[in-house]
Amino acid sequence: MMWRLSTLFLLYSFSLFAQSPLPSKIYKLKTASDNEKLKLFLELSQDYTAVQPDSAVYYANRGLQLAQKQSNWNAQAVLLLQLGRINAAHHHDGLARRFYNEALSISRHTQDVAGIANAYDELGLLDAEDQDRSSLNPNLTRAMKLYHSSSDSSGIIESYAQLGKVYEQKGEAEKALSYYQRALAQYERQKIKPEAYFILLEDIGNLYMKKGKPQIALTYLKEGIDNSRKAGLRDTEVSLLNEEGIAYQDEGQKTKALSLYKDAFESAKKYKQPEEEAKALINIASVLQKQNSNKSLADLKEAMRIARTIKQPQLEARILEAMAGVYRQEQNYKEAMNALSEQHRLLDSLLQADTAKDIAALDSSYALETSYEKIGALQQTNKHVKSELQIGWIILILVLLILVLIWLYLRKVKRLNQELKASNKIKDTLFSVIGHDLKGPAASAVQLFEMMETEEFTAPELKGMIIELKKQTNASLELLKSLFAWGKAQLQGIEVNKADFLAKELIDRCITLLAPQASQKNITIKDNAPAHLKVHADADHFEFVIRNLLSNAIKFSHPGGIIEVEAKIQDNNEAVFSVSDHGVGISKAQQHIFLTGNLSTSFGTAKEKGSGLGLLLTKDFLKANNGQIWLKSRENEGSTFYVSLPAA
Known part of the structure; x- marks a missing residue:
């Protein structure tokens, strides 16, 4: 049972790892100018969106920081849209909506009509996923109006293509195809086809493959290959060759598939695309597995060497699974188990590694939660132990938190007691001041009045006594003023x-x-x-x-x-x-x-x-x-x- 669960999990994992960005783009970052870096950061983020959201966010954030440093508002809006797409792709709709709204705000500020339309487009796609009423969605309607008013055919195409993605993810293949075909029709009007056109052909081909119609899929994949060669888009060409080979292999035409894989291998080698080169070797090995297992293993070992050179652990895991299949075919179960064990270790380390490379915008628990869900079937024996340890840590943290709160409370009580003692001391001294300093001048004034009442004084003597009386009265008044000022300061500030x-x-x-x-x-x-x-x-x-x-x-x-x-x-x-x-x-x-x-x-x-x-x-x-x-x-x-x- 565990063997079957492991196999299912690994197959699922490889489907996720099958697509990844070309290392050549990462190498270019070292020597690229700032403007070129912005473009590369966006492309890398887009390449990683589906399979490695942490890496996608990492490159989008790097691009956003560079755009902010340059005060490049348009680039900021584009990268915010990309952050929204990453979150939307992984069902973080709340964060996605926030990023789209920020991009919309910037585009309105810069009066960028295309940017406003793109933001409405993305918001509309979110609503379409939630409501399944894309045709009546107000945000999509606004986006389409802006695209048409600005004659922005690329925006219209992107809207159709993304709607196709939405319906494909929902499992509504026919609706997805209808939107893909609308996008394709717009591309047909363009003389020079962008890379997105070939990606669209690949998407349509893959969708027909899922529907069990490889012949139709092949027509789109072949069209993509032919056109990409004309346009010189080598990245897309090699990918399409591999996809076409897979289609022929599923049809049972292994000779044709092998020819295409070899063509993809030579093209990848010629144009220095090591990852595609390794993928082509894996596909070649899959065709040769039955008829020439030694050659199949040799190709897989060469693919492993390439994967390790370019540091692609996901690709290594895929190769290990293929090698295990060849060993099982030869009944070399020891080597098969070794390959699967190494694959399991590699995947385990990948899934448990810290994937939070500057992923503040994405929910930090996302990668861990999904990793634990995927490896749960493989680690049932350890699950209860981990749960108990986690509960123990939680209890310990709660106890420590309670002790800290008690300590803070006692400390506060002690401080308040000290302040109360100081306040009482001030109060006692204050009453002593009032009793003494006011009593003295008042008593002196009374004595002077009694003397003036009972004794006879000359005019100069009376004047002197009045002056002295004034001094005593002023002293009392000054003290009263000070007391009132101090009291007011304590009560009212x-x-x-x-x-x-x-x-x-x-x-x-x-x-x-x-x-x-x-x-x-x-x-x-x-x-x-x-x-x-x-x-x-x-x-x-x-x-x-x-x-x-x-x-x-x-x-x-x-x-x-x-x-x-x-x-x-x-x-x-x-x-x-x-x-x-x-x-x-x-x-x-x-x-x-x-x-x-x-x-x-x-x-x-x-x-x-x-x-x-x-x-x-x-x-x-x-x-x-x-x-x-x-x-x-x-x-x-x-x-x-x-x-x-x-x-x-």
């Missing part, structure tokens, strides 16, 4: 109003506002920023940042110290500002706290208490304006804060 502005004007304003605070500690602020420097950011945010940095510098500077403001434009078109002091400096631990973004309460040289809220807002504002902040500091030597923002 930071609103940014970017514009170009002179940085020096805002720096001067900040220095003026902080002058009383600096004078209390006899601190000098030097502004070395250039007057012309412009920044592209939110002006209010920039002013807040500079004011906060200057306020902190005053707070942590020693009495009589100096604070310097610098600014410059870097090569990357960023403005970098620095505020330097020579005060107490910042420890490594405090620098780490600053970088982590947490709030930290600190005390200045005059015991001024800082909440850290200003620096927190500074970092948020800079981030919103595509800026950055960093610092350099050493304890007891001072600190320098750097701020970068986009220059105007």
